[in-house]
Amino acid sequence: MPYRSIYRPDLFAGRTVLVTGGGSGIGRCTAHELASLGATVALVGRQMVKLETVADEIAEDGGTAICHACDLRDEEAVRAMVTDVVDRGGRLDGVVNNAGGQFTSPAEDMSTKGFETVVRNNLVSGFTVAREALTQWMRDHGGSIVNIVADPIGGTPMMVHTGGARAGMITVTETLAVEWANYGVRVNSVVPGYIASSGMNTYTPEMQAKFTEGLKKMPFKRMGTEAEVSSVVTFLLSEGSSYVSGACYYVHGASQSIRQDWTVPDHTNAKPYQGFHRYNGPPHFLGGYTDDDAGEDQS
Structure with missing residues (x-):
């Protein structure tokens, strides 16, 4: 069974898209959807084994993926990685800045080193990848960059x-969208809410309990799926969003819109x-979605 994307076949035929953090979770799902639509997907992350596993999955499904192990906190490594992507992919039409990581800790107990490490992971590396994509390809050819972020409200x-x-x-995102508009480069961000992805397994039992309790307060009464995020990312990479730049798309089921007294x-x-045919299932502390839960959308 192939990826069940809502978009037309071959939407990204002849294009190359770089996906950081492509070895698991939202990055893996997005890579599969893009490959199913004809893109050559450049999977980037620190663990080559995970990337190669996803690349093998994509190849089995008839798609094309190339792998690049890279510490995104290392500027020179990022520069070399983008050069390699352009060389092997022949071009670089899109970037999905999805990689990141964090740990839980009260602010009063957090070291400066720990703080700076996460900032380099989740902010500096994303800028560096975007800049290199621009200077090495997009400045002369245009392109689209999508940054996966987190909701800062509250x-x-x-x-x-x-x-x-x-x-x-x-x-x-908002700044680059303005500065790079004259190059034909669009830059947008996507804010996932609680997404039932394997990444949640890395949190402490205490945090997982908070996620479970939080479901009761959510308007949709469920977490989102990786495919529900990927479909928004795919739109922002496509020609259908050619007048969308500097925007921030929330994929959170109205969970940040509800009032505390409601x-x-x-x-x-x-x-x-659930369009992702290779979905590994939700985090272990949650029950899985059944066919009935997905209604007519489940195939």
Whole structure:
């Protein structure tokens, strides 16, 4: 069964798209969708084994992927990686800045080194990848850059480092969209809400308990799927969004819109879209979505 994208076949035929953090979670899902639509996908991350596993999956499905192991915090390594992508892919039409990572800690106990490491991971590296994509290809050919960030509204208790970095990346997005418009380069950001992805398994049991409890307060009464994020990213990379730049798209099921004094009754009406045929399932502390949960969208 192939990826069940909502977009037309061959939408990205002849194009190369770089996806950082492509070895798992949202990055893996997005890479699969882009490859299913004809793109040559450049998978970038620190663990080559994970990247090669995804590349093998894509090849089995009839797509094309190339792998690039890279520490995105290393400027020279990023420069060499982008050069390699352009050489092997022949071009660079799109970038999905998805890689990142953080840990939980009260701000008062967080070291400066720990804070700076996450900022380099989640802010500096994204800028460096975008800059190299521009200077090595997009400045002369145009392109689209999508930055995966996190919602800074209301702060990020227990993760002040990533809150600062991700909020910074939204501003970077808006700034680059203006500065690079004359090159035909569009820059946008996507803010996933609670997404049922394997990345949630890295959090402490205490944080996982907070996620589970938080579901009761969410208007949709469920977490989002990786495919629901990927479809928005894919739109922003496509020609259909040719007049969209400097924008921030929220994929959170209205979870940041609800007032504290408002309660949404329990329901099962917000059906998930699960187009990813190789979805590994939700985090271990959550139950899986069934065919019935996906309604008519499940195939």
